[in-house]
Amino acid sequence: MVEEEQGIKLTDEQKKKRRSRSIAIAAVLAALVAIFYVVTIVKLGPGILNKPL
Amino acid sequence: MPERNEDAQAIKSSKDTPMSLVERQDTMHEDSSVWTGGMGSASDYVALLKPRVMSLVIFTAFVGLMLAPGSLHPVLGAVAILCIAIGAGASGALNMWYDADIDEIMSRTKKRPIPAGKITRDEAFAFGITLSAGSVVALGLLVNWFAGAFLAFTIFFYVVVYTMWLKRSTPQNIVIGGAAGAFPPMIGWASVTGSVSLESFVLFLIIFMWTPPHFWALALFKSGDYRAAGVPMLPVVAGETSTRHHIVVYSILLAPIAVAPYFLGFATPVYGVVSALLGLAFVGMAVDVWRKRDGEPARLACVRLFKFSIFYLFILFALLLGESLVVGA
CATH class of the missing domain: 1.20.120 (Four Helix Bundle (Hemerythrin (Met), subunit A))
Known part of the structure; x- marks a missing residue:
């Protein structure tokens, strides 16, 4: 006998909407990475990695 | 039976005060295997940010930033405007979270994501709080903390002072609440100068x-x-x-x-x-x-x-x- 699956079951519509949200979150995260990268260079200069320890 | 009592109380309170959509969903879907959240697409979340209000905020904040004496690197200027815009959008989302009961009644607002049943109040609240904190911290870290604090104050003013307090209690709501919409050029200015x-x-x-x-x-x-x-x-x-x-x-x-x-x-x-x-x-x-x-x-x-x-x-x-x-x- 197969045990019935527990928890919340998403409808197809909910799965579709979740996919659209996931893509949006991925895009936002990628944009944040780019922003912090560029701002680091703007604020600290391109030589940030060449400083002596 | 305690469960019956709770049901009776829920029905009674629903008659006394208009139910929020979340409460309505809770009473409508007794079957716990059907979850009514998670129905918002990315565009519904964008609608929570009140894009039209946001465009005015972007514009006025940009004017403030451009008029300010001194200079700010264009990248930092763009980041400042982005943070102010996201902060304004977050205020809009929190406004819709709190005002869902009003929005449901008014013709102008009943198609907003919460009354339309696309996003639950809890989801809107989480979204608004996350973006508020993110925009304030980003503006503080990347531009300057005076501007960041000013943005935090503006969000607080719009959500708590205007939406939660004045809007429902005084006909002067618009006069004082309007201050929140008037702060963006000052935040843009403060992004450059660090002052007012x-x-x-x-x-x-x-x-x-x-x-x-x-x-x-x-x-x-x-x-x-x-x-x-x-x-x-x-x-x-x-x-x-x-x-x-x-x-x-x-x-x-x-x-x-x-x-x-x-x-x-x-x-x-x-x-x-x-x-x-x-x-x-x-x-x-x-x-x-x-x-x-x-x-x-x-x-x-x-x-x-x-x-x-x-x-x-x-x-x-x-x-x-x-x-x-x-x-x-």
Whole structure:
């Protein structure tokens, strides 16, 4: 006998909407990475990695 | 049986106060295997940010940033505007979270994501809080902490002071709540200078004085909506005649304030002349609203003032921006 699956079951519509949200979150995260990268260079200069320890 | 009692109480309280959508969903879907959240697409979440209000915020904050003395690296300037825009959007989402019961009733707002059943109140709250914190921290870390703190204060002012407190309790809600919408140019200015000044305060004052006649003109031809929702807008509480008096008084106060940038020396005579003429037109239309009290002519006068007020503010700030670009070049 197969045990019935527990928890919340998403409808197809909910799965579709979740996919659209996931893509949006991925895009936002990628944009944040780019922003912090560029701002680091703007604020600290391109030589940030060449400083002596 | 305790469960029955809880059900009975839920039904009783639902009769006393209008149910929020979340409560309604809880009582409608007894079957716990069907989860009613997770129905919002990315575009529904964008709608929570009130993109049209956001566009005005972006524009006025940009003008503040461009007019400020000193310089800011263009990348940091863009980051500042982005943070201010996201902070404004987050305020919008938190406003929709709190006002879902009102939005459900008014024709203008009942298609918003929460009343439309696309996003639950909890989801909107989490989204709004996350973006608020993120925008404030990012503006503080990447631009300066004075601007970050100013943005945090603005979000607090709009969500707590205006939405949660004043909007439902006083007909002066728009007057004081309008301050939240007037802060963005000051935050843009503070992003460059790390402080406030008389000039940035004048930019604030223009939007602050503009907001009441703008919204009261809208409230006059949508007063049925506000009455149905129980929002104490001026036409609902003090009557339409009193609202018309208020519109005229605020318009007369607004017109000279809008010319102030010229007298304070951060705008050219061209701005001085145009803002004075537009101010006269604004007062003229306000008087028209005051004169026409009944029927279709009265409604048309309100619609005309409402539409002109948007054009008026846009032209004033566009002129200031254009002059700063030309003079600065």
